[in-house]
Amino acid sequence: MNTAHATAEAEIGAQVASWLQAVLAMDSEGIVLHYAPDILTFDAVAQLPFRGVEAYRKHWQACLAMCRPGTMIFEMHALHVTAGDDVAFATALTRCGGRGENGEAKAGWMRMTAGYRKTNGTWMVVHEHFSAPCDRATLKVLDVKP
Amino acid sequence: MNTAHATAEAEIGAQVASWLQAVLAMDSEGIVLHYAPDILTFDAVAQLPFRGVEAYRKHWQACLAMCRPGTMIFEMHALHVTAGDDVAFATALTRCGGRGENGEAKAGWMRMTAGYRKTNGTWMVVHEHFSAPCDRATLKVLDVKP
Numbered sequence: 560m561n562t563a564h565a566t567a568e569a570e571i572g573a574q575v576a577s578w579l580q581a582v583l584a585m586d587s588e589g590i591v592l593h594y595a596p597d598i599l600t601f602d603a604v605a606q607l608p609f610r611g612v613e614a615y616r617k618h619w620q621a622c623l624a625m626c627r628p629g630t631m632i633f634e635m636h637a638l639h640v641t642a643g644d645d646v647a648f649a650t651a652l653t654r655c656g657g658r659g660e661n662g663e664a665k666a667g668w669m670r671m672t673a674g675y676r677k678t679n680g681t682w683m684v685v686h687e688h689f690s691a692p693c694d695r696a697t698l699k700v701l702d703v704k705p
Numbered sequence: 706m707n708t709a710h711a712t713a714e715a716e717i718g719a720q721v722a723s724w725l726q727a728v729l730a731m732d733s734e735g736i737v738l739h740y741a742p743d744i745l746t747f748d749a750v751a752q753l754p755f756r757g758v759e760a761y762r763k764h765w766q767a768c769l770a771m772c773r774p775g776t777m778i779f780e781m782h783a784l785h786v787t788a789g790d791d792v793a794f795a796t797a798l799t800r801c802g803g804r805g806e807n808g809e810a811k812a813g814w815m816r817m818t819a820g821y822r823k824t825n826g827t828w829m830v831v832h833e834h835f836s837a838p839c840d841r842a843t844l845k846v847l848d849v850k851p
């Protein structure tokens with residue numbers, strides 16, 4: 560890997576950490592600050608695609624509302640960044656869910672792919688894909704661990 | 706976009722077309738020719754991640770076996786490529802399934818994200834993520850159309 564690509568990987572790592580901090584703070588405005596206006600997202604629930612940051616902001620707000628009152632569970636594991644000069648993507652396994660008022664955790668494992676483009680010197684998320692694998696026969700989400 | 710990036714986007718488009726041809730031919734060897742040895746994949750069914758081309762080859766073979774005897778349904782829509790000098794990713798909506806001996810189609814809509822890296826002048830798929838969104842309450846795959 561050349562130096563420019565190593566720098567880009569470190570920059571994406573910092574972007575992911577900043578986004579994750581906003582997720583854990585359940586701060587929808589902080590989350591969407593990382594997204595490009597024309598972001599295309601594939602979330603684990605509800606719709607096939609979400610097009611544009613406004614649609615995705617509303618979806619995040621609905622998801623976060625389901626966690627309140629309580630705490631967000633969002634762990635990121637096995638983060639791997641592939642970065643070029645101005646295009647990059649990251650993959651990770653995530654454990655997502657919430658802890659209700661009674662303290663009981665309800666969380667499952669998912670997969671994350673995020674796509675980035677550098678515009679005017681700033682890396683922005685232009686694509687996000689979250690999903691859980693399902694059972695082929697029942698079409699129900701699998702309760703799997705890494 | 707600069708000329709180099711336009712060329713890279715066209716190269717990825719050709720890679721996707723070649724991969725799709727192998728999928729439609731139900732040719733597992735032709736499919737895996739597009740994959741890097743250390744590919745990391747998140748498929749819609751069965752497992753959280755698949756690590757390495759050999760694990761994914763076996764998974765493809767199992768998937769293709771389920772379509773036989775019959776024909777593969779694999780349509781790709783809204784393909785969008787984001788390409789840099791040697792890193793790129795592509796997104797698409799896909800309609801996947803099979804048509805059995807009785808001619809009945811059994812197919813559903815999914816989302817695809819593929820990640821590419823150019824090594825020694827050749828673009829290879831280093832990451833693939835297929836999924837279907839599910840219903841938050843029932844955790845069953847949604848039968849949604851774009």
